[in-house]
Amino acid sequence: MDVGYHSYETESTHTAGKVITCRAAVAWGPGQPLVIEDVQVAPPQKMEVRVKILFTSICHTDLSSWKGENEAQRAYPRILGHEAAGIVESVGEGVEDMKIGDHVIPFFQGECGTCICCRSQKTNLCQKFGVNPLKSVMVNDGKTRFSTMDGNPIFHFLNTSTFSQYTVLDSACVVKIDTKAPLEKMSLLSCGVSTGVGAAWNVANVQPGSSVAIFGLGAVGLAVAEGARVRGASKIIGVDINPSKFFKGKAVGITEFINPKDLDVPVHEKIGAITEGGVDYSFECVGNLEVLREAFLSTHTGWGLTVLLGIHPSPMLLPLHPMELFNGRQIVGSIFGGFKGKTQLPKLAEQCMCGTLNLDEFITHELPFHNINEAFQLLIEGKSLRCLLHL
Template sequence: MDSFHYESVGLPSPSETVGKVITCKAAVAWSPGEPLVIEEIKVDPPQKMEVRIKILYTSICHTDLSAWQGENERQRSFPRILGHEASGVIESVGEEVEDLKRGDHVVPIFTGECGECAYCKSDKTNLCEKFRVNPFRSVMVSDGKTRFSTKEGKPIFHFLNTSTFTEYTVLDSACVVKIDSDAPLKKMTLLSCGVSTGVGAVWNTAKVQSGSTVAIFGLGAVGLAVAEAARGRGASKIIGVDINPNKFIKGKAMGITDFINPKEVVDVRLHQKIREMTGGGGVDYSFECVGNLDVLREAFSSTHDGWGLTVILGIHASPTLFPLHPMELFDGRRIVGTIFGDFKGKSQLPLLAHDCMCGKVNLDEFITHELPFEKINDAFRLLVDGKSLRCLIHL
């Protein structure tokens, strides 16, 4: 088994790395907004209930972008290794890790599943009491320390339970999902965050039914994953809303039937335009994938009186509260948020991976660019300029 992985993914022999500090390359964010610096770092061995992974592929989403830009004061722990969408193989495991072993093909997840707490045992939530997503945590759960350091010994902080912009990373085992070894690791990278969140919002949170009408606000990777899943569920009308007209071409290939550029809607409010397009009633489901309160307001107002459901997927960093009067909920419209598409990561993500392999979700359309690790700053620029959905980084 070890020789197989050595030949196929470059996994070192156990005698070279297991139980030892690994020196490798990482893209380090030293301060907000400054280009990432690729340099040699040290990665400690995994401790109890931890796993060390050799990252093969990683990608960038807007959450990485927001953290890099330092949009939230409480997130400003630097130097830091960002990244949370990735795939790779396990190099070594810490004590008491029983469900994972060296050589397993895995994807990291930013919101973990310990399997033991009351939350994990409940079918009402996918949150975990101990390992749920926490954007402000920058150290390991077990001892409050980092597993990364510079060659001089200066600590480098973690990000979103994952930190994937590095050749090797250390995660809590609750945040590592084993997938079928036959699954293409390049594509499986997308399941760490964006695609799973969008697909799960349709399948698990909204439970979109055949013949339903849907409006998607924001056609990034998450929004287009919503479209792909809604098409698969037989939605009769899928309205895509975005100010970037280039997104419409990609959206059509992923199931969107109608498009709206808000900049071109001048005579009526956006939600009124959507109601007109659906016979006056509004859509059955709206999905807000932007993280903007004004957009969220329009998404909520665009749903059908009596049963409309709005699902929030965008990250709202602003402290400003949502302008909603409680009496508006008496009209039957509902609003709910979703984390990771309500998937329980370790127990349910392997099933999603299988569905993707069977063609139920087309992952190919999401990978718009591929670059080597050394050009990771170019990948950030592609996202900032709205030119990429997912740029896959090869390590």
């Protein structure tokens, strides 16, 4: 990874305290192509930060939200996006941990630092700035910081809204990183890589010599593999119906691959046969209840742990009989890989810079920002892991 110093500039001395007109990709309705157009971005208010976004990418959560799958109540027009990196353009009253010119990563699972959850070492949840797909305005005053050129509100998304050249975030949802870190790669830490690596490190606590099965080899699943590889797992099994994912999987440490379409037995039976009864850890990264059950049954009785990472928009409940939990298997959900954004992301960025984690395999495409709809299509067709958009 290139760890040389990267110099970027902002126009902060001319724009601080003023409304900025910039380009953004606006979602006007579910499933409609995003429209690149001029929007107005208001100055940050108390405990807020306005950031110049330099790089952003598209996650399956953006895709699902764009389709209208994950939200019971939808606010439009809206600016989506939550994986990005940029530079602080200005800060609002009370912000002390960031200043103009700082290199930053936004993150959707905020950390206020003062609530009972933030003070606990047992969770990365935050009572005030936790992720909420229904939230579409700022916490400070219940208003938006985006508007159309004629003054109508444009709503926020996942505490971040990074599909814009400038965005305003609560300071609890953005963290300063080393200026020597390459921002184009650090954008991956906003969601996908942190979610997957953290699931392996923080949630499962994968041990050296252990066995792992990963269901779904998108960016999150491959990040789980990378995390398990770094932790010294001896067997990392990748499960996916798209064989093109297998080549990429080898680069992040996956040792064996299973395509369910090629089997005449359930996946968990195949895994049990090749692991002497099941893996130590399984990770469900698809958001499908049938896949979740296979992941659960693929773990070893007595101690197997299944970590749930996929987003499940269906109202259907878990496909488990309560008595199955008496066999020693456990299942747990994970959000943002258990990372506390402000406290832990700077250290994760350092680990990427020193080569502990390899981010190069995750960026499969790069496009200018105005080609964002093409980037969405690449993800829909399963051709990309992350398409980096240059703003």
